[in-house]
Amino acid sequence: MAGRNGRTVRDLRRGNRAAVLQRLYFDGPLSRLELGPATGLSxxxxxxxxxxxxxxxxxxxxxxxxxxxxxxxxxxxxxxDSGHMIGVDVGETRVRVELFDLALTELARTHRQLAHHGYDVDVIVGHIRDGIAEVLDTAGIAPDALLGVGIGVPGIVEHTPERGAVVHGQTIGWDAVPLEELLRAGSRLPDSVPHFIDNGAKTLGQAEMWFGGGRGARNAAVVLFGSGVGACLVTPEVEQGRAVEWGHLTVRVRGRRCRCGALGCLEAYAGAESLLARWREEGGRAPDGIDEESALTALLDAAYPPEGTGAGGPGGTDAAAADPVALAVLEETAEYLGAGLSDLINLFQPERILVGGWAGLQLGRRFLTAVRDHATAYALRYPAARVSIDLGLLGPDAVTVGAAILPLADFFARGGRRAEPVPQGPPPAWRTALDERAPH
Incomplete structure (x- = not known):
């Protein structure tokens, strides 16, 4: 029976269960007496x-x-131990898969490198399937114990009623890839286990807002800085956050060509892939045969030599001279990043900006102060004076944790009820009749 506001008794029960579960999850342990004021329930x-x-x-x-x-x-x-989730990060260099219990304690993990295959869809689908099977087997968890699988991917994710999540990843060559449908085909998971697929920047934002540097903020921007760059915006109107293609703002007319094909995108100057390319173009040389993360480490070491590696040799007292080319490329990158952050500040006026992603965490420790200075210089004074810019707190696994939060958040929203499997076969006659009578 529905009340005046359209909510049924079932809706009220679900909402009450969700309120209690969330308060115990974030603030527990609590007594029954404490739960009353915390939830507003009698x-x-x-x-x-x-x-x-x-x-x-x-x-x-x-x-x-x-x-x-x-x-x-x-x-x-x-x-x-009353539920388990899997988080998957389809990153630029690897596919990372982690299994968590309901408290988001990691129970098992695995990863597959992408260096030799790039973003071949079949390869990545295989990596995800195999990774899921491996972590379940390692932890001894039955597939039907999962609340769901969350997956963070590059690009724009379209949720369709016919094919599920479809990924439009222009920078990785994915044109309307029906990723959810592909994962379901031949999956070893039962149909009762849902897949939640979203942009990797959004899953990073979920993690930082729930457990990291975003806790307590009403307006925040969480920036994912890896081979490319992206962002998640959180506002009171969109508490779960929304991904924005921040990396494809134009920062230089007729500038460098971006991976997306356009000219002058922020990603063409601030992404790790383009940063390393600019270093090589200026004469910098990373060791042969290393992956992108190791190459970025080499660039940082060239610009900011570790102590004791100068003329005195390892352990000596003479500091090595900084490579001026590497230093100049990093300083220019800091300015582009700062200018890009100023756009977020001016457009959305967040109270916090958090920088994450494997490249953001590596680089941020070296030049975050310079990035802050440039962001403040390029932004309007009023919003710039009210924003803090810091590194994310959850480390390089934050995207995977955030992906696991997707099924967890759905579970809470259902009041701790598991998702009902999508019925197979034709709809009942009454449903068909209602659909035919609905206005088009």
Missing amino acids: SGSVSNVVADLVADGLVEEAGSVDSDGGRPRTLLRVAA
Whole structure:
């Protein structure tokens, strides 16, 4: 039965369960008495919801605390082993797969390098399938115990009713790739396990907003800086965040050609791939046969030589001279990044900007101060004075963690109920009749 606001009793129960689960997840352990003010529910509603969640195995006791003159109060927490999620990061250099319990404790991980195959769709689909099977086998978890598989990918993700998630990855040569459909074909997972596919910058943003440097912020921009660059924007209107193709803002008319084919994109100057290309064009040389991450390390070492590697040899006292070419390329990159961040500041006025991704974390420790200075110089004074720019707190695995959050967030939104499998075969006659009568 629906109320005046259109919500049914089932909707109310689901909302109450979701409220209790989320408060226990982020702030627990908590007592029943504490859950009332934390969720806005009455003591009777809290008791009923907790009883349901305990019966479902989602909530468990976690000790007790003394009360003021009364009986000790029992503390409650989310049962970590009551569900499992897989997070997948389809990155520029590897496919990383990790298995987590409900508390996002990592239980198993694996990765597959992409150096020799690039973004061949069949290869990546195979890597994802094999990685999922490997982490489940390593941890001894049955596939039907999964709440879902979250996958972060480069590019724009279109969610379609016919083919599921379709990826438009112009920079990697993916033109309307039906990734969800391909993963489902031949999958060893049961149909009851959903796939959640989204842009990698958004999954990074999810992780930082839930557990990292974005906690407590209402407006934030989380920047993913790897071979290319992207961003996730979080606002009160879009609390789950939305991915934006920040890397393809034009920062120089008729400038360098970007991987997307256009001229003058930010990614053509600030992405790690283009940064290394510019270094080589200016005469810099990375060791042969190394991957992109190692090449970036070599560039950083050339620009900022480690102490004790100068004329005195390893362990000596003379500092090596910085490579002026490497230093000039990095300084120019810092300015482009700062200018790109100023666009985010002017357009969206975030209170925080967090820089993540494997390249962002490597480079940020060296020149984040310069990036901040350039961003402030290029941005309008009012929003620039109210934003902080820092490194993300979750490290290079943040995209994978954020991908695992996608099924977890869906699970919470359902009040701790598993997603119902999509029915197979033709719809019932009553559904067909309703669809035919609906206005078009």
